Amino acid sequence: MADIKVKESKKGTVKTINKAVVGTEKMKDRLVQAKDKTKETYQEETSDSGTEYAINKISKTASNLPNNIYRLNKYGKRNFDKTVQNVQNVNQKMKTIKKKNHAKKVVKQMKNATKTTKKGIKTADRTVKTTKQVAKTTAKATKRAIQMAKATAKATVKAIKVGIKATIAAIKAIIVATKALIAFLVAGGWIVVLIIIVVCLIAMLVSSIFGIFFSSEDTGSTITINGQQQVVTMNQVIADLNTEFMNKITQIQKDNPYDEYDINSHRAEWKDILAIYTVKLSNGNNEADVITLNDEKVNLLKEIFWEMNEISFTKDEESHEEIRIGLTSTDRVTVTKVKLHITITGKTANEMADKYNFTQAQREQLLELTDNKYANMWSSVIYGSSVGSNDIVLVAASQIGNVGGQPFWSWYGFNARVEWCACFVSWCANECGYIEAGIIPKFAGCQSEGVDWFRTCGLWKDKGFTPKPGDIIFFDWADKETGARSGQADHVGIVEKTENGRVYTIEGNSSDSCCRRDYDINSLDILGYGTPMY
Numbered sequence: 001m002a003d004i005k006v007k008e009s010k011k012g013t014v015k016t017i018n019k020a021v022v023g024t025e026k027m028k029d030r031l032v033q034a035k036d037k038t039k040e041t042y043q044e045e046t047s048d049s050g051t052e053y054a055i056n057k058i059s060k061t062a063s064n065l066p067n068n069i070y071r072l073n074k075y076g077k078r079n080f081d082k083t084v085q086n087v088q089n090v091n092q093k094m095k096t097i098k099k100k101n102h103a104k105k106v107v108k109q110m111k112n113a114t115k116t117t118k119k120g121i122k123t124a125d126r127t128v129k130t131t132k133q134v135a136k137t138t139a140k141a142t143k144r145a146i147q148m149a150k151a152t153a154k155a156t157v158k159a160i161k162v163g164i165k166a167t168i169a170a171i172k173a174i175i176v177a178t179k180a181l182i183a184f185l186v187a188g189g190w191i192v193v194l195i196i197i198v199v200c201l202i203a204m205l206v207s208s209i210f211g212i213f214f215s216s217e218d219t220g221s222t223i224t225i226n227g228q229q230q231v232v233t234m235n236q237v238i239a240d241l242n243t244e245f246m247n248k249i250t251q252i253q254k255d256n257p258y259d260e261y262d263i264n265s266h267r268a269e270w271k272d273i274l275a276i277y278t279v280k281l282s283n284g285n286n287e288a289d290v291i292t293l294n295d296e297k298v299n300l301l302k303e304i305f306w307e308m309n310e311i312s313f314t315k316d317e318e319s320h321e322e323i324r325i326g327l328t329s330t331d332r333v334t335v336t337k338v339k340l341h342i343t344i345t346g347k348t349a350n351e352m353a354d355k356y357n358f359t360q361a362q363r364e365q366l367l368e369l370t371d372n373k374y375a376n377m378w379s380s381v382i383y384g385s386s387v388g389s390n391d392i393v394l395v396a397a398s399q400i401g402n403v404g405g406q407p408f409w410s411w412y413g414f415n416a417r418v419e420w421c422a423c424f425v426s427w428c429a430n431e432c433g434y435i436e437a438g439i440i441p442k443f444a445g446c447q448s449e450g451v452d453w454f455r456t457c458g459l460w461k462d463k464g465f466t467p468k469p470g471d472i473i474f475f476d477w478a479d480k481e482t483g484a485r486s487g488q489a490d491h492v493g494i495v496e497k498t499e500n501g502r503v504y505t506i507e508g509n510s511s512d513s514c515c516r517r518d519y520d521i522n523s524l525d526i527l528g529y530g531t532p533m534y
Helices: 002-009 009-044 052-071 074-094 103-130 132-206 209-212 233-257 271-280 295-308 349-355 360-369 374-385 391-396 410-412 419-430 448-457
Strands: 220-226 228-231 260-266 309-325 330-346 460-462 472-475 491-499 504-507 513-522 524-530
Touching: 052 271, 052 295, 074 349, 209 271, 209 360, 209 374, 220 295, 233 295, 233 309, 233 330, 233 374, 233 448, 260 448, 271 349, 271 360, 271 374, 295 309, 295 349, 349 360, 391 419, 391 491, 419 448, 419 491, 448 460, 448 472, 448 491, 448 524
Parallel strands: 260 330
Antiparallel strands: 220 228, 309 330, 460 524, 472 491, 472 524, 491 504, 504 513
């Protein structure tokens, strides 16, 4: 009983010691919770982590405390035993807790744990003054635990911050995309679905034989030009082949001097050439890459182009007598004129299908692609998205008010005035460098040298077409007596603009002057248009 009295006489001290134990236990409990939340965030189960090491240290230290406390108070032992049991329960629950807590809460819990630990330190320090023996044991264990806890807290907080930063970046990206989608859906979800369907359909189109209709868009295709890879589109390849074609005609003219020439053209249409190219490339398969270009594909197109277009020529001489009257005599002289006849013979799509021995599947593809319902789409491929040329319009406009046609006809090479409308157009084109570039021919005859050239190059559009600034407009006047039209060009001008169903032009030799005119777009006076590939 005496021992019991001694214990009772130290009742106040026991309470003080109990505060230290409880503070330490609370600190350990906080660290256990922090360990649990950190583990949930990173899904780590390594047994040698800093947090678990601190907890183990505290557990070992705590296991020695009951022997010391027992000598002071049963109540302290009973509380400690209960705490140990709670720690064991917490460790057991750690394995089953769901991973749903946020990292930020973990940081907060760690801070709270640190505060609690500091309170435990203060309590332990006060206890040292009253119970030196217990204080030494408790203080040392507590300090070690605190040091480990602080180190663990710092490492954990740092890791959590890094993780949070990376996670937030990813989440932000997802949110941005999600918000954009939600905004579209809120604005009209069915529209979004429709757009997605349309995009998918377009993707299917461009990966099929119908991709040819998109081949004049910039797809990043490159071919070798002068030893270097350069970006190219279908309409650029077409323009190059047209230039090569006209250069051959020009070379024939240079090699065969003439007084007059004409061109009899039955050139193959570009839509037929491209249709044959597409079908030959696809080999009868509807899924084919015809939207892109490379050296092999361009060479195939050139091969087909020249197989479908043949240029030939003939020359003939016509002699006749002319009377030349001089000051003192009249002479009869024989004059010989050389005529150069250039003929372009084109093959049809069906003739090429036979030549290439197309299969039934290929012939069906060819029939579909050459259907007139695709006429506008073929135009966009052949002519691209050109908006015309304001340069030639500006040059033409600068000559408004000219009367008599000088210097246009003299520049062309005539010694006296002639019907100078074509000379005016040629002069304007030359001022822009278009004749040298092969974009517009130098011509004085509206039909034989103008219309025929554009038709030969596949750059002709019949009336009803909506022309662009810089297109060349040809007219077929009605006979003043009969009202009949010959179907041949009688006059030519330059398109300035098209507005509200009317075509505005600048023309030379209109009542022997250079002036502006305008016509209904469907006027019977309009024969058609040359559409230079500016």
